[in-house]
Amino acid sequence: MKSLEKYPEDKDLLQRHRSSVTQEEVASTSSKCKYETLQVSTKDNITKIVLNRPMKKNAINLVMYREIKQALEEAAKDDSVITVVTGSGDYYSSGNDLNNFTENLEQIIKNNGEWIKNFVNHFIDFPKPLVAVVNGPALGISVTLLGLFDIVYATNRNRFLTKQLTRCFPLITRTVQAVSFPFVQLHMTGATMSVSQEDFEKASAQLKLLKTDPGNEVKLKIYALFKQATEGPCSSAKPGMLDFVKKAKWDAWNSLGSLSKGDARQKYVELVSSLVSESSSQVKDTTAERKGGYETIELTTKDNITKIMLNRPEKKNAINEQMYKEIMQALEEAAKDDSVITVITGSGDYYCSGNDLAGFINIKPSEMEKMTKYGGSLLEDFVNHFIDFPKPLIAVVNGPAVGVSATILGLFDIVYATDRATFHTPFSELGQSPEGCSSYLFPKMMGLGKANEMLLFNKKLTAWEACARGLVTEVFPDQTFQKEVWRRLKTFASYPRNSLALSKQLIRNTEKEKLHAVNSQESKLLCERWQSDEFMNAIVSFFQKKAKL
Known part of the structure; x- marks a missing residue:
């Protein structure tokens, strides 16, 4: 869990939280320490299951699959009233750990899907109210499972991605800045999906492939996102009114405000990819x-x-x-x-x-x-x-x-x-x-x-x-x-x-x-x-x- 001290706006909340947690309450927290990939604890009638592989963005490997099933079985039988699932770090879950799956491919194929069926059945059959506190990006199976929860709370900067063509449906019960339970106060940062530095550099190189001039407005946006991604928020002095070119560039960069480098890289790659795709489609034979x-x-x-x-x-x-x-x-x-x-x-x-x-x-x-x-x-x-x-x-x-x-x-x-x-x-x-x-x-x-x-x-x-x-x-x-619409349809196709x-x-x-x-x-x-x-x-x-x- 991220420390609330990192968020100045929550100092009063943190102080109230500290003063309200007595030694007796700390002692009354039941923490189950037999898990490798989870943190499971019970306090004030709430069983909390925290996906705890933050260095892997809480990607679900075979061990975590087994441990989540075990934690749900225990929560179903204990004295708690509700069960909460959340993630540690910036991610809720990045979905399946594909590296782990590759290493165990023979075992997975031999199982013929029974393990995933059994895993999902644990959510279908769970007898108590099940609440998801989605503290950051959710991918793949961590998204598709949300339909089996009774309530889903999410940070307002979240992203849900299944990498499939799906129709949007109301997964989220409520979008919140912070979710309060008697035991914990979670400040959810909801970090957005980020692209790698390699993807960013590849996108920069792809700009040279453009066959047509995208126009000054788009070029200014590309410039601003590049500067934001490499240097962060605009910190240079504002150019003079008569220096039109430099002022236009400065205005474009400054307009991005406090957008993080990771988010700027993401937007930069998406923009360049769409331009290259559009340019390529124009060069191809347009006859249908x-x-x-x-x-x-x-x-x-x-x-x-x-x-x-x-x-x-x-x-x-x-x-x-x-x-x-x-x-x-x-x-x-x-x-x-x-x-x-x-x-x-x-x-x-x-x-x-x-x-x-x-x-x-x-x-x-x-x-x-x-x-x-x-x-x-x-x-x-x-x-x-x-x-x-x-x-x-x-x-x-x-x-x-x-x-x-x-x-x-x-x-x-x-x-x-x-x-x-x-x-x-x-x-x-x-x-x-x-x-x-x-x-x-x-x-x-x-x-x-x-x-x-x-x-x-x-x-x-x-x-x-x-x-x-x-x-x-x-x-x-x-x-x-x-x-x-047609740009989007070509992507789907x-x-x-x-x-x-x-x-x-x-x-x-x-x-x-x-x-x-x-x-x-x-x-x-x-x-x-x-x-x-x-x-x-x-x-x-x-x-x-x-x-x-």
């Missing part, structure tokens, strides 16, 4: 492989990304029967090709305006039942293609999303949206009912009341509202939307294909059967709604209003 045979969509593959673009901009990308079939065909092709990820977006100002309702106007009354059953079957098959899609599926929502184009977003793995996008499901207004598994997924991700606002009462969400409710992963300013696909299956497979059942129920109800007087009256009213505009 375009696949023909489609009228309502454009299907292209480039840089390990298959892009499906809804391409009826004059109809606001409304989905007619042909587009339904072509999207399904495109998903089948994308599932089998060599791409790593698949992206769906829209052409023009709209992402998609939902179903093309004009198709309902020309149906003869005698054919209504037959056509609605066909439509229901088509929709069910369409949604099933999203449920079963094996690769990471990402929506790039470039404008308003209406009806089915909004409801199926819950089946995507990531949803990025421009800040001018809106999300609208006017089912009740049109005499219809929810589809795309939204009757199940929306309440699950938003809560029942918020989901009902959309699905029952036609509430239109802004991009920011959709993000707050969990429907959208991240919102971007419209003017930089395409550039920022560089990840190992099989790792992403298998990880997605692991995440999604537990609910596949449920989603198929929900999809079937929704499609059957929609068939009934499409044959109702309410629906036909709503459609007639819709086109009458449209004609008056």
Whole structure:
């Protein structure tokens, strides 16, 4: 544990803590000293498990795996009320100790995963409240386990990294500066991830590979981060007003304030890497492989990304029967090709305006039942293609999303949206009912009341509202939307294909059967709604209003 004396702002707290700890209290602390990689103690009904390999950033080796299981078994049986897991030093845990794993590779392979299954089961089965006090960066398994804790407290400068393509979810219960327990006061510094000096020097050399001038603003940022990383905060005298170049450099450096050398190195490497990547992509052949045979969509593959673009901009990308079939065909092709990820977006100002309702106007009354059953079957098959899609599926929502184009977003793995996008499901207004598994997924991700606002009462969400409710992963300013999103997607597409696909299956497979059942129920109800007087009256009213505009 770091001494509180290092943090001037906590001197009063330290003094109160010292004065409150009596000899009797010190004696009453039960410290278990039989561990090599942990510190385990019990005091005031709290069992505290401290990951104690600070020189290795609390990386978890095979010994620590065994000792954590043992500590949890003891904590489950002792008289404590809660159990707390935290880390010593600047890190919570840097994940698995890969060097240790390499040394014991034969033993690990022979075990066939049983050891990790048994380890995780200890957290699943732990009978008491389990609290994580995340005092610094958390990587790999130390992140993924947090979903099994009852409460997670974290410093506000923390980082969580799994090195996999994952959707953001609310791991953290509360972000705090300091967490107080009756026994200890932890001041959590939350040191950020740092890169090595070798990485930093390599990034400096890579600057020479840039094929295009990044512009003065970016060059000033590079200069400032380099100075901060090598010399620390700006300490030189401010140049005179007429020395424009030196003053611009000084201002850029000074603007970084007290940013640590490690953080500056990290930001420097990230910035240079993004510039080199962008420059390289510009030099490469920019022609994407375009696949023909489609009228309502454009299907292209480039840089390990298959892009499906809804391409009826004059109809606001409304989905007619042909587009339904072509999207399904495109998903089948994308599932089998060599791409790593698949992206769906829209052409023009709209992402998609939902179903093309004009198709309902020309149906003869005698054919209504037959056509609605066909439509229901088509929709069910369409949604099933999203449920079963094996690769990471990402929506790039470039404008308003209406009806089915909004409801199926819950089946995507990531949803990025421009800040001018809106999300609208006017089912009740049109005499219809929810589809795309939204009757199940929306309440699950938003809560029942918020989901009902959309699905029952036609509430239109802004991009920011959709993000707050969990429907959208991240919102971007419209003017930089395409550039920022596609830069990120290219990074995702560089990840190992099989790792992403298998990880997605692991995440999604537990609910596949449920989603198929929900999809079937929704499609059957929609068939009934499409044959109702309410629906036909709503459609007639819709086109009458449209004609008056």
